[in-house]
Amino acid sequence: MGIIGGGPAGLLLSRLLALRGIDSVVLENRSREYVEQRIRAGILEQHSVDTLVGAGVGDRLRREGLEHRGIHLQWPGTRHALDFQQLCGRTVWVYGQTEVVKDLVAAQLDGGPPLLFEVSDVMPEDVDGERPRIRFTDADDTPQVLECDVIAGTDGFHGVSRPVVQGGTPGRVWERTYPYAWLGILADAPPATDELIYAWHPEGFALYSMRSPSVSRLYLQVDPSERIEDWSDQRIWDALDTRFAFGGWSVNRGPVTDRSILPMRSFVSTPMRRGRLFLAGDAAHIVPPTGAKGLNLAIADVTRLAAAFARLLQDRQTDLVDAYSDAALARVWRCTHFSWWMTSMLHRSGDAFDAQLQLSQLRRVCASEAAARELAENYTGLPVD
Ligand code: APR
Ligand code: PHB
Numbered sequence: 001m002g003i004i005g006g007g008p009a010g011l012l013l014s015r016l017l018a019l020r021g022i023d024s025v026v027l028e029n030r031s032r033e034y035v036e037q038r039i040r041a042g043i044l045e046q047h048s049v050d051t052l053v054g055a056g057v058g059d060r061l062r063r064e065g066l067e068h069r070g071i072h073l074q075w076p077g078t079r080h081a082l083d084f085q086q087l088c089g090r091t092v093w094v095y096g097q098t099e100v101v102k103d104l105v106a107a108q109l110d111g112g113p114p115l116l117f118e119v120s121d122v123m124p125e126d127v128d129g130e131r132p133r134i135r136f137t138d139a140d141d142t143p144q145v146l147e148c149d150v151i152a153g154t155d156g157f158h159g160v161s162r163p164v165v166q167g168g169t170p171g172r173v174w175e176r177t178y179p180y181a182w183l184g185i186l187a188d189a190p191p192a193t194d195e196l197i198y199a200w201h202p203e204g205f206a207l208y209s210m211r212s213p214s215v216s217r218l219y220l221q222v223d224p225s226e227r228i229e230d231w232s233d234q235r236i237w238d239a240l241d242t243r244f245a246f247g248g249w250s251v252n253r254g255p256v257t258d259r260s261i262l263p264m265r266s267f268v269s270t271p272m273r274r275g276r277l278f279l280a281g282d283a284a285h286i287v288p289p290t291g292a293k294g295l296n297l298a299i300a301d302v303t304r305l306a307a308a309f310a311r312l313l314q315d316r317q318t319d320l321v322d323a324y325s326d327a328a329l330a331r332v333w334r335c336t337h338f339s340w341w342m343t344s345m346l347h348r349s350g351d352a353f354d355a356q357l358q359l360s361q362l363r364r365v366c367a368s369e370a371a372a373r374e375l376a377e378n379y380t381g382l383p384v385d
Pocket of ligand 1: 006007030040097156158159160280281282295
């Protein structure tokens, strides 16, 4: 079978299929260096960790990943710890998506199914028939055709698969853009906090995250029109100090090794299938990063898709592929709601009434075990059926 896109979704799908004895070819249009350097999210739900460990790519994750029992919610004068372990019996892990991709690429190149980098002109064809194919040009500029039983479109938000799915079925796209963006930095500085801090502040949201005991990942809400060139290190650290201010505590500074501005949107493309072409991960849906759901959703999609493909190709049963889109979308919408809710609760809109509602919601989450548990269950990830 053919897999378009070698991000976490495509690579993990190929690995899960190989473990079930199903061959695949992964086609990636970027270079290995590019996909291994791309800085992305960093929080894994328990079920994502279990999936990666079960797929035999969890050794470094278990060694180097940091288990987090909860998060802190902050607003001026208050920093409140939510203990997920206590609230819902589950935890999350800090381990960069970049590291997940490196582990998956290494496993794939070590005797796994073919993974072709730097391909171009990738196009799925005849997806409504029994024998779909993918046309592409390989890294040596030779046109190729890959005949497939089924095709997975795991080529991210800007890929070629989603337009093909939308072009054939009465589909629909659901979208919300937010008037916010995140300025994210990586810094060689030991995190000054044991757990992540989600901070509401009149000047805008800030998030204190990390990648390891010596590397911090920090975000500031900025206007989407902001340009990264206008943010000096000094301006970034000063804004972080202001938004995280809490008693005598302070943010740890260090050399900034990466910086970028990320747009925020919610996006869902339905259905997630046309004929023998199936979408998974960012190819079908985007969530704003506030709930740390993007990577976990991609992992949940391909876990479901691997089981459905195995049932189709090995047992000749179509029940799971037929159920795939609706079942995957149920989780997608849950995560879309949660990410929208976290985003709405924490970002400065500029409206004074909104700010009062946000503070009331934050106080509620911290005062009520039921409200806190609702956040904890969603953040740590609902069980995959
Ligand atoms: N042909 C081949 N590969 C393609 C094409 C194409 N036409 N278009 C895009 N790709 C590749 C991209 O270069 C990328 O490596 O598909 C891959 C898609 O990977 P991701 O964008 O990482 O998407 P996904 O694997 O679904 O992972 C979702 O990524 O964006 C984050 O927050 C998101 O953490 C989540 C995760
Ligand atoms: C990250 O570390 O990149 C991160 C953590 C939590 C989020 C979003 C991003 O909610």
